Amino acid sequence: MSQTVLEQVPVLSMADLAKPDFAEAFGQSFQRFGFAMVKDHGMDIDLIGEGWALARRFFALPEEVKRRYDAKLNGGQRGYTAFGTEIAKGASENDLKEFWHVGRDLPVGDRLALTMPPNVWPDEMPEFRPVFARLYAEFDRVGAELLSAIALYLGLPERWFDGPVENGNSILRLLHYPPVSPEAPGIRAGAHEDINLITLLLGAEEGGLELKDRDGNWLPVVPPPGALAINVGDMLQRLTNHVLPSTSHRVVNPPPERRGHSRYSMPFFLHLRPDFMIDALPQCVTADNPRRDPPISAHDYLTERLIEIGLIRKD
Incomplete structure (x- = not known):
């Protein structure tokens, strides 16, 4: 495979x-790379610009203000997670990032509220909620269309995923990687695979995202302006019995001359309903590819993984 x-x-x-x-x-790109790039998705460019501006403003707030919205009491699922909290599965050092999570607003009395905490919003920025609620809805819409393409590729009815992701525990993450010193070694976010079905990523101004190809090479991912980078998560890998493989990716430190700049990104982690049972699709189980994983609910699987990456502490 080539270098880019x-x-x-x-x-x-x-x-x-x-x-x-x-x-x-789209399916062939997923099957070959665990990854695809998509343009002309129809997301509101002006709304995206508002989101970037608000993310920068929020992360520039004093640390004591941001920590008023600490997500540690809800498993890191809503609100603010401080710098250096998260660690990639199997890694020995914590990631050099801070982030904010926006989740789904459920109808009053919805039983899924037992597994999905309510959103947290910063009082200092009243415009934060309406902008990111709209962006969340945009990601939700585009994600559903991408899942319909995956369904067709797998030989399923086009809207097969609509039920499994209805009121799913999807998360919009606002990410900030603060500047590092010119001598900083290593990486900003350790190699990992995402937990969810698919991740939709709006590109960052500062580079650093790399994916691991099938030959074990790390390759830079720089989507064209406005395009989405989309990768397979572990839930889709498990659902397809590894026919669509989840791809390892990481964020490396930039060249020394760019290490004084922050890096921002905006991934949307598209999740199943918490009560959906993840079990291998029959057409993905064959004599050459026998069933690899037992059934598990989306909520139980998410909880296992959040413990592994340090967002939930195991008693």
Whole structure:
């Protein structure tokens, strides 16, 4: 494989390709790389710009203000997680980042509220809630269309995923990697695979994202302006019995001359309903690819993984 992802992974248009053609190309990219890039997704560019501006303003607030919204009491699922809290599965050093989580607003009395905490919003920024509630809805909409393409690729009915992700525990994460010194070694976020079904990532101004190809090489991922980078998460890997593989990725420190700059990114982790049972699809289980994992609920699987990465403490 070549040294840059863009030389191998096509940027697929959601507007120019017929749905069956898009589904085939999207699925093949997932099956080959665990990763795809998509443009013409229809997300509001001005709204995205507002989101970037608000994220920068929030992370510039004093530490004591940000910690008023500490997410440690809800398993890191809503509100603020301080710098150096999260650690990649199997890593020995914590990641060099801080982040804010926006989740789904459930209807009053919804039984899923037992497994999905309510949102937290910063009082200092009243415009924060309406902007990110709208952005969350935009990601939700585009994510559903991408899942419909995956369904077609897998030979399922086009809207098969609509039920499993209805009121799913999806999370919009606002990420800030503060500047590091020119001599800083190592990486900003350790190699890991995402927990969820798929991740939709709006590109960061500062580079550093890398994915691991099938030959074990780390390759830089720099989506074109406005495009989404989308990767397979462990829940989809488990659901497809590893036919669609989850891909390891990391964030490395930039060249020394860029280490004085912050890096911001905005991933949307698209999750199943907490009560959905993740079990291998029958068409993904064959004599050559026997069932690899036992069934597990999406909530139990998420809890296991949050313990592993340090966002939930095991008693």
